[in-house]
Amino acid sequence: MSPTMKRIAITGVKQTTLLDVPIPQPIQDWVLVKVHAIPLCTEYKNWLNGSEYYGHEAAGEVVMVAQPGKVNVGDRVVVMAGAPCGKCTLCISGEYIHCQHMHDPAEFTGVAYGGDTHVQYLLKQDWLLVPIPDDISYTRAALACCGLGPTFGALENMNVSATDTVLITGGGAVGLGGVINAKFRGARTILVEQVPYRQQKARELGADLVLSPHDPDIRTKIMAYTDMRGVDACLETSGNVVAQRLCIDMVRRRGKISLVGECGNDLAIQASNDFIRKGISLMGQWHYNLNGAHKLMQVIRDSPVAEQLITHVYPMNEIQQALATCASQECGKVMILPWEGVDQ
Ligand SMILES: [Zn+2]
Numbered sequence: 001m002s003p004t005m006k007r008i009a010i011t012g013v014k015q016t017t018l019l020d021v022p023i024p025q026p027i028q029d030w031v032l033v034k035v036h037a038i039p040l041c042t043e044y045k046n047w048l049n050g051s052e053y054y055g056h057e058a059a060g061e062v063v064m065v066a067q068p069g070k071v072n073v074g075d076r077v078v079v080m081a082g083a084p085c086g087k088c089t090l091c092i093s094g095e096y097i098h099c100q101h102m103h104d105p106a107e108f109t110g111v112a113y114g115g116d117t118h119v120q121y122l123l124k125q126d127w128l129l130v131p132i133p134d135d136i137s138y139t140r141a142a143l144a145c146c147g148l149g150p151t152f153g154a155l156e157n158m159n160v161s162a163t164d165t166v167l168i169t170g171g172g173a174v175g176l177g178g179v180i181n182a183k184f185r186g187a188r189t190i191l192v193e194q195v196p197y198r199q200q201k202a203r204e205l206g207a208d209l210v211l212s213p214h215d216p217d218i219r220t221k222i223m224a225y226t227d228m229r230g231v232d233a234c235l236e237t238s239g240n241v242v243a244q245r246l247c248i249d250m251v252r253r254r255g256k257i258s259l260v261g262e263c264g265n266d267l268a269i270q271a272s273n274d275f276i277r278k279g280i281s282l283m284g285q286w287h288y289n290l291n292g293a294h295k296l297m298q299v300i301r302d303s304p305v306a307e308q309l310i311t312h313v314y315p316m317n318e319i320q321q322a323l324a325t326c327a328s329q330e331c332g333k334v335m336i337l338p339w340e341g342v343d344q
Pocket residue numbers: 084085086087088089090091096099100101
């Protein structure tokens with residue numbers, strides 16, 4: 001009988017279980033990582049509607065390789081998302097997240113959960129593993145996934161610096177991570193969020209101005225805060241069309257906007273008034289360029305408030321409570337420790 005491990009699975013609406021499944025085997029450049037921290041992301045949406053998912057965030061230790069490669073057994077690493085090809089122009093330039101030739105991890109590894117990170121052992125291509133400095137814990141380092149990653153990438157692309165004011169719409173874990181990243185650069189930050197818990201958290205992380213989207217004077221207040229010019233850059237993390245419009249209206253002439261929050265609805269845009277006359281740049285940001293991972297690790301190490309983004313840490317057997325916490329919106333980044341609370 002092959003050795004087994006625990007794997008998180010959704011079994012119905014607001015129902016989970018821990019399955020015992022065989023530990024997958026490393027193959028080619030896919031190495032075996034013993035997972036020590038699992039940050040939760042959007043999985044609570046699957047939990048709420050009872051649909052299956054595969055996790056995409058983790059940090060852990062390389063424990064087995066199939067061939068010599070970019071990592072060694074014993075390396076501590078953060079696991080990047082997806083199963084990109086590693087050969088196309090996007091992959092080799094660090095923009096792997098946009099690869100057009102993603103592997104099917106199940107097909108490649110021979111196991112259905114071959115690409116899953118909500119497990120005790122996962123498989124990942126060696127080049128998608130970012131080294132963790134010795135003095136950074138697994139949970140803290142795991143903020144290099146979606147906790148701090150997408151907004152780091154957005155601020156890099158928008159060249160945000162200490163002379164800028166950044167408007168952040170949405171105060172979930174990604175938006176709060178945006179506050180940390182923007183403050184690390186010395187920028188002034190305005191956060192728009194309605195949940196009181198998140199508003200308070202944003203203040204603790206250093207947000208300079210926190211506003212409710214329902215404040216009837218929100219536009220006046222943002223303009224007054226920027227000497228009637230408008231903000232220099234926007235991080236839209238809510239995935240809400242009203243917030244997207246707020247960003248377009250509040251950004252200054254020649255300003256920049258990054259759309260980070262996923263959104264299935266149409267945003268109405270006027271080419272002349274919104275873009276040409278104002279001269280703004282509107283870009284999409286999913287994650288960050290892998291070649292900048294060492295800079296993000298520096299933020300994680302040196303930001304005095306980075307660790308405060310992690311508001312809840314649960315043992316593996318309390319996955320139900322962890323997902324409920326995510327769904328409550330009264331949290332920052334929620335993490336699972338896959339070796340706590342279970343038989344080892
Ligand atoms: Zn590729």
